[in-house]
Amino acid sequence: MPIHLRLDGRALRTLAHPLRARLLSALRTDGAATATGLARRLGTNTGATSYHLRALAGVDLVVEESGRGTGKERWWRAAQDAHGWLEADLEQAGPDARAAASWLRGHYWRQFAEAAAAWELERERWPLAWREQLTTDDALVHVDADELAALQAELHALLHRYHRPGRDGAGTRTVAIHVSALPLHPDRPPA
Numbered sequence: 001m002p003i004h005l006r007l008d009g010r011a012l013r014t015l016a017h018p019l020r021a022r023l024l025s026a027l028r029t030d031g032a033a034t035a036t037g038l039a040r041r042l043g044t045n046t047g048a049t050s051y052h053l054r055a056l057a058g059v060d061l062v063v064e065e066s067g068r069g070t071g072k073e074r075w076w077r078a079a080q081d082a083h084g085w086l087e088a089d090l091e092q093a094g095p096d097a098r099a100a101a102s103w104l105r106g107h108y109w110r111q112f113a114e115a116a117a118a119w120e121l122e123r124e125r126w127p128l129a130w131r132e133q134l135t136t137d138d139a140l141v142h143v144d145a146d147e148l149a150a151l152q153a154e155l156h157a158l159l160h161r162y163h164r165p166g167r168d169g170a171g172t173r174t175v176a177i178h179v180s181a182l183p184l185h186p187d188r189p190p191a
Contacts (some may be wrong), residue, residue, distance in 0.1 A: 004156075005080040009093025009100075011059040012085060018101035019044060020052045021107050024061055024078060029174075032065050032077035050074075080183070081163065112178060140184065148181060155179050 006038075007015065015021060022042055027033060031039070039049040053076050056062040060079055068075040090098045123131055143151060151177070159177055183189075 005060070005083040006089075007059075007083050007085040008089065009097030011061060011083075012090075012093070012097050012104065014055055014059045015061060015083075016107075017052070017055075017104045019048065019171075020056055021104065021136040022050065022057060023052055025111070027062060027076060027078040028081065032068070032075050034069065034075055035071055036073075038076075081165070115176065130173075152179070152181065 005011075015024065019042070023038055026038055026041060030041075035050040035053055036046050038044075041044045042049070053062055057064065057076070061083070062076050063079045065075040065077050078187070085101060090101055119134065123134075126134070128189075142149065156179075
């Protein structure tokens, strides 16, 4: 499975849908599932879930698992561990792709905020060794655009070293690492 998929305008427009974004997230975090299982988990109906899974498959975001299921039962899995897009691609893709990317960024920020709030509610139930490591941190760096690109590449390479799907077991847990590069003063873009 490829680690990172670069989305084009068509894939962005397809993914920028509340149920489709939730379906892909569920498959990425919880593994392969059937439309029936996903519908039950996400509180939707199987027909809509099947329809949206096929739409996601049409842009290579999900794939059917061969050799699993019987008859009409189809198992789906995420086709990648991460996805993203280049802003330069959006310039070529047009206003609909830019609107889709904007919706997706907002969706991802809301997911991040919800996950942080859920963690705060459960934090005290976790062992101290985990609580001390599951923190939020920031660092101010002074970079130009090329240096920021190099920094992002280094961070992704480091994170890739720890990518070991299916390793949850005694003493291990899957942890989401969020790396966000945000300007300190967004109201002051560079010339």
